Amino acid sequence: MKKIILIGAGNVAQHLAPALSAQGYLIQAVFSRQQEKAELLCKKIPQAKAQNHLDFGVYEADLLILAVSDDALGEVAQNLIAPLDSLIVHTSGTQPLSVLSSLRQAKGVFYPLQTFSTGKKVDFKEVPFCIEAEEANHEADLIKMAKTLSSKVYRVNSVQRQSLHLAAVFANNFSNHIFSIAEEILQEADLPFDLLKPLLAETVAKALDLGPTPSQTGPARRQDKKVIDKHLSLLENKPAWKEIYKVLSELIQEKYS
């Protein structure tokens, strides 16, 4: 499994394709409805051709990677006319393997679990890859490919991946918005976010080192109802923040009671 066609030129494709190419995989073509995006990506990959319509006639790819948005995945799969002997994988954390069920080819999932941002380089060595395939030999091929990029490769089935994505929304999206709330509270008190940065860094260092359960501190952990009530009264004009404060404090108080 060495010849690859990439469908999609978004964030995941932008990071994945050059990394696979650097490992000796031959990216034959990049398809995108936005030709200029495909061309931009192909500049970073030797031999790859940018295409804005799906025509596999001239290629003999072993592997098709569908790196399109979660919403588009079902529709792209439905309209895909591809060689019958190729393996087709998607890269989505939210979609089950069965989103590809309209395809007669062998199917799998090749999901890198990381938050990709345009312009910020990702070190794939530390990115967990979650692999799923219908057949054992394809799973082995995908695991082998993932291991050329990363030391963290996991077998994760569609049901597990659904939970994993939900957990990632908490761990990344929600903790980040919690940081935003902290930043806004500081802004309103005319204090710089810099004040909290060492605490943030230590919070995550501790959670990574000891795990989040033994790392918990604070008024709710200490069952300190006086401080909790004072904080709730400070949030009187922010009903949504107050609700978050209340629910999280109750959960912490319960967990450590």
Place this chain on the structure above:
Amino acid sequence: MKKIILIGAGNVAQHLAPALSAQGYLIQAVFSRQQEKAELLCKKIPQAKAQNHLDFGVYEADLLILAVSDDALGEVAQNLIAPLDSLIVHTSGTQPLSVLSSLRQAKGVFYPLQTFSTGKKVDFKEVPFCIEAEEANHEADLIKMAKTLSSKVYRVNSVQRQSLHLAAVFANNFSNHIFSIAEEILQEADLPFDLLKPLLAETVAKALDLGPTPSQTGPARRQDKKVIDKHLSLLENKPAWKEIYKVLSELIQEKYS
């Protein structure tokens, strides 16, 4: 201002006293109702005497540091009979300067903003110190002392410190519990927490580097109602987690609409 008496031998005292001693401050005595705790701490500080009752007769301290629990602070201040020419500060993030108002001496606050754990050494160089004092010369003295320990020294008044502590509860306590929820979701899917560690590390690295507002990603940021509804349905049996998911997603959707 060189001679210091410490009242309290808890987490803050355990970290602060040896650090100040190493900077040339003379810790004359450590008072604690638990004599053995004071003795344990004094072993780490040359010349300091462990005491379990408050008697200032033999000392001539310039500075008294009240490093006792937030709850005990008012009571300790009320019962404190100390030299009239000494400066008395507390180290609490939750209590205003006025908690010391029963004292006739000059008063201030010397608050190191970090999460202290027994046994884990803290590098004070990166710890923000929040300083408040009634008089400018005492403020200057406290700032000078803080600067021997840390490069991050801020003037923070009592009203600001209240907001700062609330923001710290979000940034540390609540984000940590959000990590706990993510860990539990993974456990129930039979997946290791290790899977999420690189994402956690990257989440905070991005928030520290770019700030949390431009770092936000995820279904709520993309106004992806389909994924949000799916996640809510996965949380049907966890009403408190579902409520957190709902409120945070609504806040993110609003912020980026």
